[in-house]
Amino acid sequence: MLFLKQIRAVGFKSFAEPTTLNFTKEMIGVVGPNGSGKSNITDSIRWALGEQSTKSLRGSNMDDIVFSGSADKPAADFAEVTLVFDNQRDIFSTIKTNVVEITRRFNKKTRDSDFFINGEKCKLRDIQDIALETGLTKSSIAIISQGTISTFAEAKPDARREIFDEAAGLAKYKKRKLEALKQLAKTTENLTRITDIKSTLEKRLPREKEKAEKAAKYKDKIEELQKIELTILASDALRFETELSSLRDKRRQLDIEVQKLANEINLSQDELDVMLSKNGDADKEITQLNLNFQRIVERIASLKAQKQQVEARENSENVNQNVDDIKARAIKKEFDEKSISFNSEKDLVANLEKTELELKRRYDEVNDQFRTFHMQSQEIESEKNKLQYRLEELEHKQNTNNLNPMSGAKAIIDNAKRLSGVVGTVGSLIDVKEEHQIAISLITGNHLQSVVFKTSDDAKKGIEFLKNQRLGRVNALPIDTLNPSSIAGPQRDIIKRAPGFVGFANELVEIEKDCQIVLDYIYGTTIVTRNFDDATRLGKSINFRYGIVSLDGQRVLPRGAMSGGSVNKASNIFAAKKIDESFDPESIKTKIATLDKIFNEKQKIFNDLKEVREKLVDDINQTASNIRIGKNSINILNSSLIELSDNYKIITGKDLLNNQVASSFDESESIRLAREIAKLETERNEISIKVNSLSESKTKTTDRQHELNKENKEKREILNNWKDELANVKSDLTILESTNIQILKRLSEGYNLSLDAIREMHFDEIENPEETRVRIQELTIELKSIGEVSMDAIQEYEETKKEYEYYVSNLNEVQESADKLNEIILNIDIEMKTQFKRIVDDVNAALPEAFQKLFNGGTARLIYTNPDDILETGIDIEVNPPGKKITNLNLLSGGEKSLVALSVLFSILKVRPLPLVILDEAEAPLDPANVTRFARYVRDFVDNTQFIIVTHREGTMENCDILYGVTMETKGITKIVQLALDIDKIKKLINKNKE
DSSP: OOOOOEEEEEEEETTSEEEEEEEEEEEEEEEEOOSSSSSSHHHHHHHEEEOOOOOTTTOSGGGGOOOOOOOSOOOOEEEEEEEEEOOOOOSSOOOOOEEEEEEEEETTOOOEEEEEETEEOHHHHHHHHHHHHHHSSSSSSSEEEEHHHHHHSOEEEHHHHEEEEEHHHHHHHHHHHHHHHHHHHHHHHHHHHHHHHHHHHHHHHHHHHHHHHHHHHHHHHHHHHHHHHHHHHHHHHHHHHHHHHHHHHHHHHHHHHHHHHHHHHHHHHHHHHHHHHOOOOOOOHHHEEEEEHHHHHHHHHHHHHHHHHHHHHHHHTTTTSSSSHHHHHHHHHHHHHHHHHHHHHHHHHHHHHHHHHHHHHHHHHOOOOOOOOHHHHHHHHHHHHHHHHHHHHHHHHHSSTTTSOOOHHHHHTTTTTTSEEEEEEEEHHOOOOGGGGHHHHHHHHGGOOOEESSHHHHHHHHHHHHHHHHHOOOOEETTTOOOOOOOOOOOEEEEEETTTTTEEGGGEEOGGGGGHHHHHHHTTTTTESSSSHHHHHHHHTTOOOOOOEEEOOOEGOOOOOOEEOOOGGGHHHHHHHHHHHHHHHHHHHHHHHHHHHHHHHHHHHHHHHHHHHHHHHHHHHHHHHHHHHHHHHHHHHHHHHHHHHHHHHHHOOOTTTTOOEEEEEEEHHHHHHHHHHHHHHHHHHHHHHHHHHHHHHHHHEEEEEEHHHHHHHHHHHHHHHHHHHHHHHHHHHHHHHHHHHHHHHHHHHHHHHOOOHHHHHHOOOOOOOOHHHHHHHHHHHHHHHOOOOOOOHHHHHHHHHHHHHHHHHHHHHHHHHHHHHHHHHHHHHHHHHHHHHHHHHHHHHHHHHHHHHHHTTOOOEEEEEETTTTTTEEEEEEEOOOTTOOOOOGGOOOOOOOOHHHHHHHHHHHHHHOOOOEETTTTTTTTTHHHHHHHHHHHTTTTTTTEEOOOOOOOHHHHOOOEEEEEEHHHHHHEEEESSHHHHHHHHHHHHHHO
C-alpha cells in the first residue's frame, strides 16, 4: 500500500539544498555509505510528525537540526520538512482530503517552530493526534532501527511491554487516563479544600447567626424608631411648610404695614416741620400786618380828628345859611361820603372776585397735580408691594426647591475653588426641553444633588473634606470610573419602533460633551414614552427589563412595578431651575429701595400739594365770605344812597343818583378827609381780613399740628407694636427655618427624601403623641440594652450561609465528579486490559508462523511476567530455535536475538497493520542468508504497509522495488539519486563514497 508519496526537505540537517523524494512503490530502499545522511531521512519523518526530543533526533538542541554550513555553503536560517500522504483510504479520518501535506518549519533566528496541515497553520497537538491515529509514534513499530531491534531483544519485560501498548492502541487510553487522573487529583484537592472551607464555615455560622439575630433585632427596633421619626419629621416638614408660608406672609404684610406706617409718620413729621415753618412765617406776616393796621388806625383817628375840626369850622361858617340849604348840603355831604364808601366796597368786592377766580384756578391746577401724585404714589406703592412679595416668594422657593444644594453637596460647591476637579451638581449641569421636563425630573430624583468630579481621586478628596470638616455627605460621580449601562443591540431597534416611543432618556438630556458618561450612568437604561398606556405596553413587550417613564410622569419600573399619580408643579425641578436662574434678590432689593426713595419724594410733594390745596380751599372760602360781606355792605350803602337821593330831591327837586345836581360848591376839606379816611378804612379792612385769614389759617395749622402729633403718637405706638410683632415673627421664622432646614437635612441624608417626595407620600397620623413619646423612650432603652452591633452582620451571615450552602452543594457535585472520574479510570483500565490482552493473544497466534519463517523452524511465544496484573505486567519471550531449547534470550547470538525481535515485531505488524514502516538498518546484525529471508518476509506485508528501508545489505537491496542512493559529493551536504537495481554498480558507488 502506497501511503507516503513524497518527502520535501530543505535546511534540515545535511539537506542543505531543497531535496525531494518521490515514493511510487511500496518497498523503497535507501542505500549509501555511513555518514552520508541516510538516517536523516528517518529523522526528517520523525521531526515532521512532531518529535520534540532532539536527543532522539541525534542532536543536543533544536539548532542541530538546521544545516550548520560547509566549506562552500553557509549555514541555513531555518529547517523545513513536508510529508505528502495519500489519504484515499481515509487513514487520516479527521482530514477530508485525498492528499494530506504535513509541514514543520523551525526558524533559528526567531526560534519559531510552526506546523501546517495542507498549508493551514495548526498546533503540535494536532500533529501528535494524527501520528497517534496512524500509529506513527515514537513508541510504535513504525520506525524500526538496528537500535530498536537490539533494545527490544535485550530489554527487560517491563520496557518490552511499551511496543505492545502502542500496538494495542493504549496510548489514547493512557492519555485519557492521565487526563482523568490529573482531573481527579485536582478534584480531590478541590474536595479537600471545599471540605476544609465547609468545616470553617460550619464553625463560623453559629457565631454569625447570633450576631445577625442581634443585628436584625436592632434593625427592627431602629427601623421602627426611624419610621416613627420619619413620620414625625414628615409631619413636621409639612406642618412647618404651612407655618413658614403663613409666617412669611405675615412677615411680608407686617413689613409692608411697618414701612407704610413709618412712611406716614415721616411724611407727617415733614408736614409738621413745614407747618411750623409756615406758622413762623405767618406770625411774622401778622406782626407786620398788625403794625400796618395800627399805623392806619392811628392815621384814621388823626384824620377823623382833623375832619371834626374842619366840620366844626365849616358848620360855624354855614350858620347864616337857611335851613333848606343846610339840610341839602348835609344830605349832599352824607351822600358823597357814602358814595365814596359804596365805590370803595365795589372796588374791594371786584378785587376779591378776581382773587377768588385766581384762587379757584390755582386750586384746579394744584388739585390736578394732587391727583396725579396721589395716583403715582399708589402705583409706586403697588409696584413696591409686588416686588416685596416677589422677593419673599423667590426666597421661599429658593429655600425649598431641590436645586438648592443641601448639606454636603452645597459645601462641595461652595468650596469648589479649594477642591480639585469639581464640575458641579447634576442639576446645574443638565438642560432639558420643556416637554420632557416632568419625565426627566422623576428619573433624575436624588441624583439632582449628586456632584460630578473629573476623577475618582478628586471625588475621594471631596468626600475626605466633608468628613474632616463634618459638613455632611455627598453622592459623588467621578467621570473616570463611572461604568454606565445602555440599551444596545437588536432590542434597541425594537424599542425605537414601539408605539408612543419618545426617546431614550440619556438622549433627551443635554450636558457638556466631557460629561456625557454621567447621562449614560443616570439615564442610560430608561425609556420615555408618550403616555402611560404606551409605557405599560412597551414594558410587557420587553419583559420589564428597563425602566419606562411617560411624559406626564407615570413610571413602569424594571421587573414590573409601577409608580404614578398626579404631579404638582414643584416636581418639575427644571421649572424651579428656571426660577433659580432668574432669581436676583439684590437686584429686587435695589429696585425696592429705589421705589422707596421715589415714593418718599412723591409723598412729600403729595403732602405739600395737599396742604396747599387745603390752604387754597380755606382762602377761597374766606374770599367768598368776604365777597358776601362786601356785597351786603354795597346793598346797604346803595339803599342809603337811594334814601339820601330821595330826601335831597324833596328839598331841592333834583336827583343826586342821576347826577342832576352839579357841584355848586367845591369839595370841602371834610369831604376830602372823609374820602381819605374811607380809603384808609378800606385798606384797614383788607389788612384785617388778611390778618383774620392768616390767624384762622394759623389756628387750623396749629390744630392740624396737634392732630398730627396725636396721630403720630398713636401711629408710633402702633408702629412699635408692629415692630415688636415683626421682630417676634422674624425670630419665630428664623427658629422655624433653622429647625426646618435640620428636618429637611435629616430627611435628605437619613432617608434620601426631598420635600417634594414627602408631599407625594402618605404617612399615618400620630393619634396619640404621648404614647408615641413613651414608645420612643422604650425603643431607645431597648436599643441601648442590645448594645453595640454591626449592621453588616446580617449580610455577612446571609453571605456566609449562602457560601456554606454553596460549598455543601459544591461538595456533593465535586464528590459526584470524583466518583465519575474514578468510574472513568476504572473503565479505561478495563478497556486497556482488554485491548492489551487481545494484542498479546493475537501476536501469540501469529508469532509461531513469523518465527518459523525467519528461523526456518522452531517455536516462540509471549508470556506475562505478572499475569495477575495485566496493566503492569511485563512481556517475556519464550523461544526455541530449531534444534535448541533456550531458557534465556541472552544465550542467543546477536543475529538470533535480532531474528527473535523481528519475528515478534512482524507478528505485531501482521495483526495490527501500519500504513508506513521505516526499517533503518534493522537487518544489519543478520548474516546474508537471514538477510535474504528477512527481505523476502518483508515483501509479504506490502499489501497493507509501505516500507522505507535504509540498508546497505545486498539481500535487502535485491528485494526493494526502488533504490535511492544517498551520497555526499560535497562534504556536509547530502544528495539523493534514484538508482537502477544493479547491485554491483551500487556496491561500487557505496565503496567509492566510503573512500
